Amino acid sequence: MGVQQDIREKGVLGAVAAQADSVFTRITAGIDSGEFRRMLQGDPPGRPNPRLKPHAESFLLHIKPTYYHESVTRFTHTFRLGLMSTYLFIVETITGILLMIWYAPTPERAYPDMILLLTNIPFGQFLRDMHRLGAEAMVAIVTLHMVRCYLTGSYKPPRQFTWFTGVLLLVFTLFLSFSGYLLPWDQLAFWAVTIGTSMAEAVPPAVVGEVVNLLARGAPDIGANGLMRFYLLHVLFLPLLLVLFFFVHYYKVVHFGISLPADEEEVGEDTANRVPADKRVYYLPDVLVDETSFMTVITTLLILLTVFFFQAPLEHIANPQSTPLHTVAPWYFYWLQGMLKIADKFVAGVLLPGVLLVLLMAIPYLDYNPSRRGKDRKVAIVAGVVAGTVMIILSWMGTPEYAVQGAPSVEIVQDLMPEEGSGISREIGYKHLPLGIWRTDEEYDVHDHEFNELLHEFYAAVDFYRRSDPDFNAPVGQVSITQDQPGLKKLKWEIFWFDAQGTAGSYEKSFWLHEDSIYWEQYGWKHLFFDYVADGWNELSGANAGE
Amino acid sequence: MHRLYTRSPIAKLMWGILSSIIGIVALLLVLVSEVPRMEAQTINWQGRSVENGATLFDSNCATCHGPNGQGLLGRAPGLNSYYFFTPTGRLADVGWAGSLEDYVKLTISAGRPSKTDSQWPEIMPTWGGQFGGPLRGDQVEDLTAYVMNWQESALEQTPEEDLFQPFDDVIKPAEFQNTAFLFLSEEEQTAALEEYKARSIRAPAELWQSEACFACHNLAVRQEDEPGQNGPNLADLFERAGSRVDGLTAEEYVYQSIVDPASFVVLTYEDVGEMPQNFAEKLSEVEIQGLVAWLLDPERDQDQEINE
Numbered sequence: 001m002g003v004q005q006d007i008r009e010k011g012v013l014g015a016v017a018a019q020a021d022s023v024f025t026r027i028t029a030g031i032d033s034g035e036f037r038r039m040l041q042g043d044p045p046g047r048p049n050p051r052l053k054p055h056a057e058s059f060l061l062h063i064k065p066t067y068y069h070e071s072v073t074r075f076t077h078t079f080r081l082g083l084m085s086t087y088l089f090i091v092e093t094i095t096g097i098l099l100m101i102w103y104a105p106t107p108e109r110a111y112p113d114m115i116l117l118l119t120n121i122p123f124g125q126f127l128r129d130m131h132r133l134g135a136e137a138m139v140a141i142v143t144l145h146m147v148r149c150y151l152t153g154s155y156k157p158p159r160q161f162t163w164f165t166g167v168l169l170l171v172f173t174l175f176l177s178f179s180g181y182l183l184p185w186d187q188l189a190f191w192a193v194t195i196g197t198s199m200a201e202a203v204p205p206a207v208v209g210e211v212v213n214l215l216a217r218g219a220p221d222i223g224a225n226g227l228m229r230f231y232l233l234h235v236l237f238l239p240l241l242l243v244l245f246f247f248v249h250y251y252k253v254v255h256f257g258i259s260l261p262a263d264e265e266e267v268g269e270d271t272a273n274r275v276p277a278d279k280r281v282y283y284l285p286d287v288l289v290d291e292t293s294f295m296t297v298i299t300t301l302l303i304l305l306t307v308f309f310f311q312a313p314l315e316h317i318a319n320p321q322s323t324p325l326h327t328v329a330p331w332y333f334y335w336l337q338g339m340l341k342i343a344d345k346f347v348a349g350v351l352l353p354g355v356l357l358v359l360l361m362a363i364p365y366l367d368y369n370p371s372r373r374g375k376d377r378k379v380a381i382v383a384g385v386v387a388g389t390v391m392i393i394l395s396w397m398g399t400p401e402y403a404v405q406g407a408p409s410v411e412i413v414q415d416l417m418p419e420e421g422s423g424i425s426r427e428i429g430y431k432h433l434p435l436g437i438w439r440t441d442e443e444y445d446v447h448d449h450e451f452n453e454l455l456h457e458f459y460a461a462v463d464f465y466r467r468s469d470p471d472f473n474a475p476v477g478q479v480s481i482t483q484d485q486p487g488l489k490k491l492k493w494e495i496f497w498f499d500a501q502g503t504a505g506s507y508e509k510s511f512w513l514h515e516d517s518i519y520w521e522q523y524g525w526k527h528l529f530f531d532y533v534a535d536g537w538n539e540l541s542g543a544n545a546g547e
Numbered sequence: 548m549h550r551l552y553t554r555s556p557i558a559k560l561m562w563g564i565l566s567s568i569i570g571i572v573a574l575l576l577v578l579v580s581e582v583p584r585m586e587a588q589t590i591n592w593q594g595r596s597v598e599n600g601a602t603l604f605d606s607n608c609a610t611c612h613g614p615n616g617q618g619l620l621g622r623a624p625g626l627n628s629y630y631f632f633t634p635t636g637r638l639a640d641v642g643w644a645g646s647l648e649d650y651v652k653l654t655i656s657a658g659r660p661s662k663t664d665s666q667w668p669e670i671m672p673t674w675g676g677q678f679g680g681p682l683r684g685d686q687v688e689d690l691t692a693y694v695m696n697w698q699e700s701a702l703e704q705t706p707e708e709d710l711f712q713p714f715d716d717v718i719k720p721a722e723f724q725n726t727a728f729l730f731l732s733e734e735e736q737t738a739a740l741e742e743y744k745a746r747s748i749r750a751p752a753e754l755w756q757s758e759a760c761f762a763c764h765n766l767a768v769r770q771e772d773e774p775g776q777n778g779p780n781l782a783d784l785f786e787r788a789g790s791r792v793d794g795l796t797a798e799e800y801v802y803q804s805i806v807d808p809a810s811f812v813v814l815t816y817e818d819v820g821e822m823p824q825n826f827a828e829k830l831s832e833v834e835i836q837g838l839v840a841w842l843l844d845p846e847r848d849q850d851q852e853i854n855e
Contacts, residue, residue, distance in 0.1 A: 317685055484615070487699075488696060
């Protein structure tokens with residue numbers, strides 16, 4: 001037998017060692033233990049390079065290049081943004097599949113399923129927060145990746161098509177993130193997507209717009225059909241499309257090589273694939289170690305942000321009959337919302353974004369300047385910076401800060417206790433809201449720091465609108481805090497004022513706050529151990545510190 | 548230039564190992580705090596449900612059951628009530644075998660018939676969407692949570708403090724046990740039924756309450772954020788009704804809107820959800836006619852104080 005012969009030749013220990021080494025070589029797809037040790041010690045490979053074998057043997061490695069040019073492995077050249085985008089997509093896929101276990105895409109179940117996830121599933125909130133954070137990070141990173149490629153001129157020949165597929169990937173990423181927005185079926189989701197899909201309605205001619213809108217929503221309004229469609233887009237169609245174009249994109253990246261820093265090659269030349277032997281950084285082990293350690297650091301950052309800082313919002317259940325006061329798109333569509341405020345739906349919602357997208361994809365075919373060097377590309381760089389600035393200004397215009405102020409009375413209450421989210425009243429919480437009637441035309445001596453802060457903001461808000469709005473004279477604000485039920489306080493906000501003609505006006509809005517309600521949005525730093533649950537919240541609740 | 552890139556794989560490995568340890572520690576922190584977190588989240592969302600219920604109660608229920616659930620004599624019984632919350636109280640009297648929570652949920656959803664012989668002659672309207680009412684399932688749940696939240700204060704009342712002693716219908720009056728009807732002749736039965744129907748024609752203002760018209764419509768011009776936003780305001784219906792649909796007089800239009808609401812929907816309310824379709828079955832012809840006349844009466848607000 002073979003074994004006996006082995007033992008006869010090498011001795012027992014030698015035979016075992018040889019066997020172990022052969023197992024090791026099979027696991028590493030071609031690197032034996034001796035070579036592995038030399039890798040760890042930093043020894044250069046022999047000739048022919050035995051470290052290339054895994055690239056031929058293993059599927060995962062065969063799509064990676066065997067070596068890179070030293071210049072492109074510098075962190076400050078690529079910032080690893082492409083790798084990070086890909087990695088975030090994998091994180092999203094894993095957390096997304098886990099979240100699908102507890103989710104059913106129907107209006108009756110979607111929102112209760114979210115609450116079930118938060119209340120009854122270990123790591124449920126962690127998964128949801130991480131999925132949301134990862135999605136927003138992915139949009140940001142993919143965009144930054146595009147900005148980097150623009151600034152280094154990496155879209156220039158021969159990489160025009162790589163850029164083209166990259167823009168497509170950015171579009172898919174945006175749609176992927178946006179289609180996931182609807183799934184929690186809360187007010188935030190419902191109205192953001194209602195606004196988003198209503199833009200499709202503006203596609204001319206009217207019949208086409210109507211049909212497009214109907215296809216997206218599944219009915220004239222978003223309902224069970226719309227939710228199912230967005231769900232399928234989110235979990236099946238868009239990810240498949242993204243994976244397909246990712247491979248096209250990545251194939252092109254490997255095929256042409258990552259473009260070198262512009263000043264390391266002649267203008268108009270592309271030497272990325274002609275790497276001199278002394279400039280080669282081999283994938284095994286240098287780049288592999290670099291990439292895995294980088295991804296580990298990114299994972300930890302993601303975990304730390306999720307555990308300690310980030311909260312995925314969850315507002316009230318979707319209510320088609322009540323539009324929240326300040327409805328906003330997701331932040332990456334603020335620019336679109338900003339444009340919609342200054343132009344009509346067709347121009348701002350369909351025409352301009354369409355033209356912008358086509359222009360973006362066509363950049364490599366329009367830019368005939370062969371040089372990738374910054375000093376030769378002043379027009380392109382300035383144009384890019386201007387475009388970025390315009391985007392930021394438009395985004396600012398998309399927030400409620402710009403041109404959507406309601407009546408002062410409505411805005412004051414919305415500032416202090418908004419319909420959705422927390423506001424300072426819910427931030428300080430049940431126990432810091434002493435019973436009584438509190439008016440802005442009187443001074444109180446309250447020994448509760450948090451409540452004092454609320455009163456102070458109330459004075460300030462009323463005063464701000466008194467000065468800025470001529471139709472808001474001699475205003476008085478009043479909040480009556482009453483004990484409505486055990487553990488439930490009612491805050492009745494009332495604003496009285498006179499308009500320019502001297503006519504009296506009044507506004508009234510009531511909200512309730514339960515002692516167990518935690519408005520998660522309030523904390524920058526999550527209360528990890530929930531000590532306040534044991535403490536109880538009601539030590540101060542009965543005391544009216546003012547009178 | 549300082550470069551973040553370092554060629555030393557050992558340094559990178561150390562970074563990787565260090566950050567894995569930090570990540571694992573963070574995950575362990577999550578692991579040990581998961582049970583209290585889930586508890587906090589559970590009561591948090593129960594609390595939010597009570598808050599939502601409070602808003603719904605304020606706009607839909609407080610008109611009859613009182614703003615603090617204390618009830619209004621002649622309108623609707625108290626819910627913040629000792630009698631209501633003790634197991635030997637209301638539940639035992641109606642012979643309900645389930646929980647109080649289920650009783651509340653069912654009563655909100657399906658309404659409650661037949662309290663005509665008690666001190667609460669008004670009928671509890673149906674609110675649940677599955678029975679033709681205006682509320683979704685989650686809203687019924689929230690309302691139930693809010694009503695159940697009175698338990699603590701209700702049980703602190705002494706039975707004497709509780710104004711709402713057992714309903715009069717608990718021991719049923721003799722005429723309520725209507726078995727004698729079966730032994731009447733056919734003519735007598737018809738006559739008795741006619742008499743019964745004539746006696747039981749409900750006044751329009753009563754229908755306005757019992758069919759919960761006021762939940763979606765207003766009879767007076769009201770502030771924007773008040774309830775009654777889900778259907779057209781009916782304060783000036785008499786001015787508009789005649790011109791809504793070509794070929795229909797005001798009376799015909801209002802009649803059609805009650806019997807077959809889907810046949811014409813005012814443009815602004817197309818997206819709001821529909822008016823219940825079953826009034827033709829729930830109301831008698833005489834009642835509908837009465838309601839039409841009442842709704843079109845310009846003097847209505849002076850005679851009725853129902854909407855205040």
